[in-house]
Amino acid sequence: MIEVYSWPTPNGHKVHIMLEECGLPYRVIPVDIGSGAQFDPRFLAISPNNKIPAIIDPDGPDGRPISLFESGAILLYLAGKTGQLLPIETANKYEVLQWLMFQVGGVGPMLGQAHHFRIYAPEKVPYAIERYSSEAQRLYTVMNKRLAASKYLGGRDYSIADIAVFPWLRSWKNQGVDMSDYPHLKGWFDEIGARPAVQRGVDVLSEQRKPLTNDAARENLFGARQYKRPGSR
Numbered sequence: 001m002i003e004v005y006s007w008p009t010p011n012g013h014k015v016h017i018m019l020e021e022c023g024l025p026y027r028v029i030p031v032d033i034g035s036g037a038q039f040d041p042r043f044l045a046i047s048p049n050n051k052i053p054a055i056i057d058p059d060g061p062d063g064r065p066i067s068l069f070e071s072g073a074i075l076l077y078l079a080g081k082t083g084q085l086l087p088i089e090t091a092n093k094y095e096v097l098q099w100l101m102f103q104v105g106g107v108g109p110m111l112g113q114a115h116h117f118r119i120y121a122p123e124k125v126p127y128a129i130e131r132y133s134s135e136a137q138r139l140y141t142v143m144n145k146r147l148a149a150s151k152y153l154g155g156r157d158y159s160i161a162d163i164a165v166f167p168w169l170r171s172w173k174n175q176g177v178d179m180s181d182y183p184h185l186k187g188w189f190d191e192i193g194a195r196p197a198v199q200r201g202v203d204v205l206s207e208q209r210k211p212l213t214n215d216a217a218r219e220n221l222f223g224a225r226q227y228k229r230p231g232s233r
Contacts, residue, residue, distance in 0.1 A: 002026040005043060006053040007033050008205040011071040011108065013167035015053045017201030018075050018160065022082045030205055033221060057081070072104040075160045085160045096154030099146075099161035103168070110135045111168050114175040120221075133176030140172075144182035152188070166192045167202065 002019065004026050006012040019026045031037045031052050038050040047054035047069035055074055060066030068074050079086035087093045114132040117125060143165070146153060154161035169189055172179045179186050192198055 001058070003029055003056040003058075004053060005029045005031050005047065005055070006205065007031050008202075008209040009033075009052065010167035010170070011051070012053045012205070013202050014071045014164050015055065015074050015078075016204040017163050017167070017198050018078050018085070020197035020201045021163065021195075022078055022084050024078070024082065028204055030208055032208070034210060072100060072164065075100065075164060079160050085158070085163065087155070087157065087159070092155055096159045096161045099153040100164050102142075102153075103161065103164040107139055107165055107168050110139060111171075111175050115171065118176060119174055129176075136175040136177055140169075140177055140179075140182050140185060143188075144185040147184040147188045158192075162188075162192055163198075166198065170202070 002024060004015060004019065006015060006028055007030060016028075031040075031043055033052060037043065038047070038052065043054070044050060046056060046067040049069060051069065053071055053074060054067065054069040055077075056065060056067045057077075058065045066077075068077055076086070086096055110132060113128075114136045117128040117132055121128070143153065150156070152158050152162050153165060166189070169179075169185075170193075179189065
């Protein structure tokens with residue numbers, strides 16, 4: 001059984017959804033990032049970047065255990081393990097992979113910054129709010145244009161590219177976006193959100209999510225602890 005070290009965030013949801021879609025048995029180990037659990041040495045041993053999610057698969061390649069961090073890498077691993085949600089044909093596979101990289105390198109980081117400056121930053125910085133809200137709108141436009149021409153982000157079939165992007169768009173209101181401005185994307189979003197496996201995936205640990213309203217949680221996520229050098233006090 002795969003062990004999933006996670007929390008109910010977009011990157012955590014990506015892996016929960018993938019496991020549900022593939023029908024793999026898994027056990028979730030909560031990593032409360034607001035309380036600082038991501039800095040526990042036992043978690044850092046499998047996720048040295050102190051970010052969720054991470055997995056341990058006792059039945060890895062050649063029957064040996066494997067641990068992985070980074071949600072994009074985990075999606076690729078699970079697709080390879082199961083032979084699902086990533087095309088075998090070379091051209092189609094790379095069509096999916098480019099949109100997976102689009103999420104990993106663009107959608108996640110940029111929408112994350114939009115969330116931070118619009119919702120969580122201790123002071124309102126107009127330039128940053130405008131910068132990342134505009135970038136969110138630009139990314140939504142890119143996806144809307146793609147989905148005007150393609151049923152799914154990676155092509156004709158549902159894939160890990162769709163799984164990677166979907167959780168990040170669930171908070172579109174917090175990103176300075178009106179989803180109704182992007183009708184092709186909205187149609188895709190509604191279809192993906194109606195999938196039973198997606199609904200089960202986003203429900204994982206949902207009862208444990210808490211608002212980031214206290215200084216300790218903000219320090220663990222955004223404060224100096226993130227930048228503390230090993231061995232320093």
